[in-house]
Amino acid sequence: MRLRDHVVVVTGASGGIGRASAVAFARKGCAVVLAARREEALEATAHECARHRGARTLVVPTDTTDVKAVEDLARRAVEEFGRIDVWVNNAAVNAFGRFEDVPLEDFRKVLDVNVMGYVYGVRAALPVMREQGTGTLINISSIVGAVAQPYSHPYGMSKHAVRALGSGLRQQLRVEGVKGVQVCTVLPATIDTPHFEQAANYTGRKVVAMPPVYIPERVARTVVRLVRRPRREVVVGPAGRALVRQSRVAPGLVERAMARQTDKTHLSRHEEAPATHGTLHVPAQGEGAVHGGWGGRRRTALRRTAVAATLAGAAVTAGRRMTRGTARS
Template sequence: MRVRDSVVVITGASSGIGRATALAFARKGCAVVLAARRADALEAVRRECESHRRAEALAVPTDVTDAAAVDDLARRAVERFGRVDVWVNAAAVTVFGPFEQVPLEDFRKVLDVNVMGYVHGARAALRLMREQGRGTLVNVSSIVGVVSQPYTHAYGMSKHAVRALSASLRQELRLEKAKHVHVCTVLPATVDTPLFQHAANYTGRRPRAMPPVHSPERVARTIVDLARAPRREVVVGPTGRSLVIQSRMSPGLAERMMARQVDRTHLSREEPAPAGPGNLHVPAAGEGAVHGGWDGRRRTGLRRLTAATVLALAAAGAARRVRTP
């Protein structure tokens, strides 16, 4: 598909991956429809998008947990631009904490945003795309939708659910012979976004982006590429691809490695943090940002994790050879 002049709806557009994706499509001369809870942040993104030649932008403050609000988002996109070519579900929140210490209302809120928000977006998008006979829905999952991690149970559950939702939708579209309507899933590894500063937290330790950290722009480029040439599922970053391979070859080892990595690098032992709900129930103040300031953690983390993965894969291969009669 030709990306230039496409109409693209993006949820979670006020910060992080969603904001980087909006700017990436704007640079391609697309019309972008921006959705998030924070009106002031959306307005800042709208101005930045429209600073690019040929780009048009519409900001629609939207709570994705409200199905009627998401339907209204789709309606306003069509009223303004006549169609929707690409819909990107990127809104996400998270909570850190030992399982029994996370308040149930916070647990439910993560699932409501990260799962039902995607359901609402998918229903609105696919309704339009079936009528149009074409279009691409992109659901942003995560590498933790393949390899779970401790202390982020609700987030991990939601990202597994996003993969399942995408796969089921692809199957239905195939059975309907809707061959020009596509559903793609993106699985980034750790990304340099404000998600960790905004997270609810009940661990007593300050969350940090777990190295190696990839840029939001890298994920955004992947999403733009999917609009041009849809694929069913794409892992972003060599670290994520290594973890996926490792989880298939030796799932128990992958779980153990992830647990150690989270305990050592995802939660600070030097910086205590007060308990609180973060931005789950009330949006963070300010105009938002693409980055969270974690990019300096990339190189050292990449070297360490690459070395650990190589050793783990070698150990798994040796173990299989020993078991082979």
């Protein structure tokens, strides 16, 4: 089947990675079903998707912690478009704070959204895909699903659980001989989204995006590629890939480095912040946004410029050596 004929469900489509992914699929001409708590933000996403030729959209306001709402999301998608080819579990929230300082209601909410929300999504989409004989389940985890951080315990726990969910599903489908349904897990590094400002925070310090920061569109391109070329797990961002590799060789060293990095660059040393539930229990207002204002696009451009300059310098050095070698001969 051509990608433009696919029907794609994206949760957390009101902003950040979810919105960027929805737009990326719309750009390919897919039918996109948009789910999140904020209808106004979903309508804004739908408007952006509709700019692309051939794209069709369906807005379904959904609280992913409500199993019946997620079942209704899948039902609406099938009623409108006849099938579900891709389901992207992306809706996620976060809570920062010392382990003993995060209220249990907030701890539980993070796990409900980030774990049970994904469970409900899989249980709603998998029967449809089994019946079709094809489909791709894409679960958005995080680099902290491989290397945990201090001060975001429920989020790290949830993202480890998402990896386990994907692994277990792949094994089950293999044992059952189901070949047409793919399960992929995406582990983004730090991404420039509104996520950090919307998180619950009990650290007393402002939460900032820990560098290096990458743009959401980078993750979205990876998500779209997985439909064409499924992979069991993929890390987005060179820094994330390096961290995962290092953690396999020297986990204790990486834990210590992550602790220092989080304390120095993930929590501001200059700006205080009042205790807040963030958007855990009440969604943010407004039309939402893809980017969080952390300079992901600018920093990506600077990194590319630096790499290009390094390669150019290496090429000049190599050329000089070759010239000297030729002169001596």
